[in-house]
Amino acid sequence: MREQLMADLRAMWRIRAFEEKTQALCGSGDVRGSVHLCIGQEAGPVGAAEAFTDGDALFATYRGHGWAIARGVPLEPLFGELLGRASGVNGGRGGSAYLSAPEYGFLGENSIVGAGTPMAVGAALAGRHDGSSRLAAVVFGEGAMNQGAVHEAMNFAAMMALPVLFICENNRWSELTLTRDMVRNPSLTDRPKALGIPAIRIDGNDPATVRETILDFAEAAREDGGPAFVELTTQRLVGHYVGDAQQYRTREELAEDRRQEPIARAAAALAEAGVAAAEIDAVRAAAWAEVEQAAAAALAASPADVSTVREHVYA
Amino acid sequence: MREQLMADLRAMWRIRAFEEKTQALCGSGDVRGSVHLCIGQEAGPVGAAEAFTDGDALFATYRGHGWAIARGVPLEPLFGELLGRASGVNGGRGGSAYLSAPEYGFLGENSIVGAGTPMAVGAALAGRHDGSSRLAAVVFGEGAMNQGAVHEAMNFAAMMALPVLFICENNRWSELTLTRDMVRNPSLTDRPKALGIPAIRIDGNDPATVRETILDFAEAAREDGGPAFVELTTQRLVGHYVGDAQQYRTREELAEDRRQEPIARAAAALAEAGVAAAEIDAVRAAAWAEVEQAAAAALAASPADVSTVREHVYA
Amino acid sequence: MPEGTITVNYSGAVNAALWRCLAELPETLLYGEDVAKPGGVHGVTRGLWKEFGDRVFDTPISESAILGSAVGAAMMGRRPIVEIMWADFFLVALDQMVNQAANIRYVSGGRLTAPLVVRTQQGNSLGACAQHSQNLEAFFCHTPGLRVAMPSTPQDAYDIMVSAVHCDDPVVVIDNRTLYFGEKQEIVTDRPPAAIGGSHVRRTGPGATMVTWGAITHRVIEAADRLAANGTPVTVIETPWLNPFDTDAVLESVAKTGGRLAVVHEANTTAGFGAEVVVRAAEAGVLRQPPVRIGVPDTRIPAAPELAAALIPGTERIAAEVAGLVATG
Amino acid sequence: MPEGTITVNYSGAVNAALWRCLAELPETLLYGEDVAKPGGVHGVTRGLWKEFGDRVFDTPISESAILGSAVGAAMMGRRPIVEIMWADFFLVALDQMVNQAANIRYVSGGRLTAPLVVRTQQGNSLGACAQHSQNLEAFFCHTPGLRVAMPSTPQDAYDIMVSAVHCDDPVVVIDNRTLYFGEKQEIVTDRPPAAIGGSHVRRTGPGATMVTWGAITHRVIEAADRLAANGTPVTVIETPWLNPFDTDAVLESVAKTGGRLAVVHEANTTAGFGAEVVVRAAEAGVLRQPPVRIGVPDTRIPAAPELAAALIPGTERIAAEVAGLVATG
C-alpha cells in the first residue's frame, strides 16, 4: 500500500506540477488561448492508467492534460503543444484543448462536449475486427451526461457489447453552473444502468479505489465485451478555464474541496503511515524539477512551423 | 363501459377508415409521396384524446394522422393535405408526413425522428409564462428512444419540471429493424426513470387503459408540473410506409399482431358484452361513409395553389 | 451623456439591447448554458437574471433541447432568445435550425411562426482550437427561412439585437468574442426597433468596393485607410445583415468603383458567403475586373497564434490584394 | 456481357462497388440504419450482410453514434462505410463531420487520419416533405478536410464509391434516390480504383458552358439536347466530384464557349455551390457575359408535387435560361 501510494503521489504530483506550471505560463503570456486545468482531479488518470495497455485507445476532453500524462506522453512535447512550438505533440495545431498523441494510445482531447464518446465506441468496434479486442476508454465531465451524443454512444456500445469504458469525472460543475441544478435525478449512474451498462460511482480522489475499479471493469470488458461506466467523484480546485474568477463558488466550497483533493489526502495518509515529511516533500520537488526542465526545453524550442501551415488538410 | 367502448370503437374506426382510404388513394396514385399509416395503433390517440383541452399542444411524427384526427382535425382538410390540395390543412405544403393544424392544438407531425420532443418542451415552457400552464404532449416511436435529442428533451423537461407528456408508441419496429435488437435493456421506461421522470408501460391497444393512464398523468403534470412518460405497447399491421413489402416480418408475427390489434379486440369485447353484430358493424360503416365523403370532397377540391408557392418563407 | 444614449463596449451594448427587449416585450425569454446566474461565459448577459427572474435561466449542456425548446416556445407565441455559446456547437443540433425553425412558417402557410433569436459568437481568437474557431455564417445563409446578422460595432450590436427580437422570423445573430471588450462608445438606445436589413458605407473612394461583415470589418477599414493614405481610396461597405442582404447597395457601389469588387470574410473561402456576393455582382453585370475574394484558405484553424495568423486575412494581406485589384484596368 | 462488365441500374452499381470494397479490403465495415438484415431502406445494400457477416450491421437511430463511431474506427485503421439515410438527417449529427472528421488529419499533422465514407442520398422526390428534400452539398463543400461527390450514372456511382473507399480522407458520397431504379446499363467493374476527382464532358457546343452535378444532370443534358436541336449546341460539363473540383476543365470550357457560363443545381440558389463555380470563373477572368445560376429559389420545398415542380428547375426552365445566355454577346 505504502509503495503504491508513494508511486501514486509521484504520478499525481507530475500532473499537478505540469498544470501549475501551465497556469504560470498562461500568466506570463507564453501559453496563449483557453486552458482548462485538472488541478484537483489527478487521482482519476493516475488510478486508471494501469488498466490500459498498448493498443488501447483513450479519448479525453479539453481538460485532458492529466490523462495524456498518465498515458505516458512525455512532458516536453506536451508543453511544446501548449506553447505553440514545432516540437509540440501536434506541432502547435492542437493546442491545450485539442491535442493528441496517438503513439501513446492517447487519441486526443475534444473541445466539443460529449463528442469523444461515439469516437471511443468506434475505436472499440475497430478492435473487434482488427484482432486486438482493444479496450477503448473515454473521459468526460458530468455535465456532458446531458448531451445527446453521449446517450447515443452509450446505447450503441451496450447494444453491440463493445469494450468501452465510459469514465465520467464528476467535479460538480458544468463551466459556471452546478450540474445538480441541471438534472432532476442526481444519480447519474442510473442513466447507463437504464441502457444495460454496469455502472458505479466511486471516490475519484483515491487512486487506489480508482485503480481497483477500473482494472476490474476493464478486465470484464475485455473478457465478455460490453461497456462499463465509472463515475469518479472529484473536484477542480481552480476555475473552469485559466482566468475564470470563480465568483460562482463560495469560500466554504473551495475549502471543503481542498480537504478532499487527492494530493493532500495522499500526503496525509503517507504521513500517518509513518513516511517522513521530507520524503513526501521530495516527491513534490522531484515532480517540479522534471516539470521545470521540460518547460524550459519546450520554451527554448522553435515556434510552430508556419511554412507547412497549409499541409495535411487532405491525404 | 359499453358506452365508452362503443365511442372508442367509433373513434378508432374513423382513424382506421381514414388510413385504409389513404392507402387506397396511394394505390390509385392520387396520394403521391411517402405515407406512414397508423393502422393497428388507433387505441393510443383515441384513448389519449380526452386528456387534452384547448390550449394544449400536441406534437406527433410522420405516423401522426391518427393523432391529428383524435385531436379534432376534420377529415376533409386532412385528405386535402395528403392529396396536395389547396384545401389541405397546409395547402399541400406539409404532406402526409409533415402536416399541422395549430387551430386544433395539433402542432404538427415531424419527419425527423425525435425532433418533436424538445419542441414540445418549449410549448410547455411557453405555457409557464403565458398563464396557460398548458400541457404539451409529444408522440414518438420506440426507435426514437435512441436519438440524442429525445434524451436531451426529457432531461430538460425533468430539470425544469415542465408539464410534458412523452408518449412512446412501441410498435417494436424501427422501420425495417427490430428495436429490441438495437438496445441491451429492452425496458425503455428505465430511461426516463433514470432522469427522474415517472414512467409506465401500458397496454396501448386498450383505449380505456390509455385514457385512464394519460388522464392521471396529465392531471398530475398540470397540478405539480413535471413531465411523465407513457409507453404504449402496440403494433402496426402494415408496412413502415405504404409500399413496404415487409419481407422482414413473419406470418406468425403478423397473425399475432392481428389478434392484439385494438379494433378487433374492442369489437370482440362488445360482442361479448352483448352488443349485436349489426350494431358493431354499423360503426364501421358509419366511419367509412364519413371517410368516403371527406375523401370525395377533397378529391374534388382544387389543387395546391402554385401562384403563391414562394410566399411565407419570411414574415 | 445625452438623453437616449449610453457609453458601452460591444458586450455592454448587447446587454443593453437584451435588457430593453426583456423589459419591453413580456413574451421574451432568455436562456442557454451559463447565461443566467453566472451572467454568461463572456459576461454578456450579466444582471439580466437578477432583473427578470425566471424568464432568464440556465440550461443543461443540451443544444438540441435549447434550440428545439426555443422553436416550440416560439410556435406558441413566446419570443425566446437563446444562446449557443460558440457557433461550432450549433453542429450538434443544426436540425432544429434547418429542418425545424426554417420550415415552420413556410410549411404552415404562415399559420405557425418561429420568432426566435439565437445569439452566438464565432471566429478565431488567440490560441483557440480548431473546434472553437470556425465561421459558419454560410450555413445559415444557405438556409431559406432563417435571417442572419453579424454586427461589428456596439451600435449595430444594439440595434441588430433589438430588430432581431422584434422580427417575426428566426434570426441568428453572430458576434465575435474578440469584439466584446473593445473600447466603449456612445450609442443611441432610444430609437424604435428598425426593420431588419441594411448596410453601412464605412469608407468611400473610387478604387474599388470592398464588402465585408463581422469582426474582420475593422481590418478591412484599416486596410482601406492604408490604401487611402497611399493615394488609392476605396469604398468599404459593411453588410452586418447577410439575410436580408443589401444587394442593391453593393451593386450600385461596384458600378461606381470601376466594376472592381473585393469581398472579405473570416470564413473559409470555398463556398463561403463571399462567393454569393461576387456572383450577385457578376449576374448583374457590374463587374469590370476579376473580383477578389479574401478569406481563410481552405484549411482548418491551428491553435498556435502564429499558425492561425498565417491563415486568417490580416490588414496587410487585405491591403495588398485590394491594391492589386485597384491597379487593374 | 464482356469480361469485367455488369449490367445494372444505379442502385445495383452502388451495391456492386460496396461488394467489391468489402471483398477486397478487409478493413472495411458497412453500417447504418436498416442497411444489414433488411438490405437498406432503398435496397441498395441488399445481400451484403449475408455475404460479409458482422462487418455489415444495423444500428440504432443514432446518427451521432453512427458518424462518431465511424470516425473513431477510421482513426484506428478501419475503413468504415456508413449510411445516413437522408442527407437531412446529417443535421442532427453534423458535429462529427465538421468538428471531428474534418479536423483529424490536419490537427494531428497527419499522424491520425479518418478514412471513412458516408453514403447518403438527398433531393426532392415526388411528394417528399420539406424535411426530406434538401440538397446540402454546399455545407460539406464549405468544410475543408471533407471530400464530396455526387454521381448521377451507374458507372460513376460505381467508380466513385470504389475511389471514395480507397481514399484516405473522409468522403461524403451523395446519391439521389430518384436515380436508384433507373435503367440498367453496362458498366465496367474491373478497373483499378481511380484517384478521386475529375469531370465529364457530356455534350459539346460553342454556345455556353453548363456545369452541373447530381441527378439534375439528366435534365441539363435534356435541355442541352433541345438547345442543340434548335441550332445552339452548348457544352455540358458534369462535375460529379465537388471536392476536389475540376476547376481547370470548367475554366477551359468557359473560355472556349465565349465566356458564357451557366451553373445548374437542385440546391437553393443563395450560397449554393453554384456560386463557388461562378466565382472561380470570374476570378480567372474567363467570363465574358453575366453568368446564369439555376437552382431552387430561396424557399423551402413543399410536399405537393405541383408546388415542388414550380420551384425545382426543370428542363424547360433550364433550356430557356441558357438560351437567353447564348443569345447574349
Ligand SMILES: Cc1ncc(C[n+]2csc(CCOP(=O)(O)OP(=O)(O)O)c2C)c(N)n1
Ligand atoms: C457541445 C458543446 N456545448 C457547450 C460547450 C461549452 N462547454 C465547454 S466545457 C463545458 C462544461 C462541461 O462540463 P463537464 O462536462 O462537467 O466537464 P468539466 O469541464 O467539468 O470537466 C461547456 C458547457 C462545448 N464545448 N460543446
Ligand SMILES: Cc1ncc(C[n+]2csc(CCOP(=O)(O)OP(=O)(O)O)c2C)c(N)n1
Ligand atoms: C434523425 C432521423 N434518422 C432517421 C430517420 C429515418 N426514419 C424514419 S422513421 C424511422 C424509424 C422510426 O422508428 P420508431 O421511432 O419506432 O417509429 P415508428 O416508425 O415505428 O412509428 C427512421 C429510422 C429519420 N426520419 N430521422
Ligand SMILES: [Mg+2]
Ligand atoms: Mg464538470
Ligand SMILES: [Mg+2]
Ligand atoms: Mg416503432
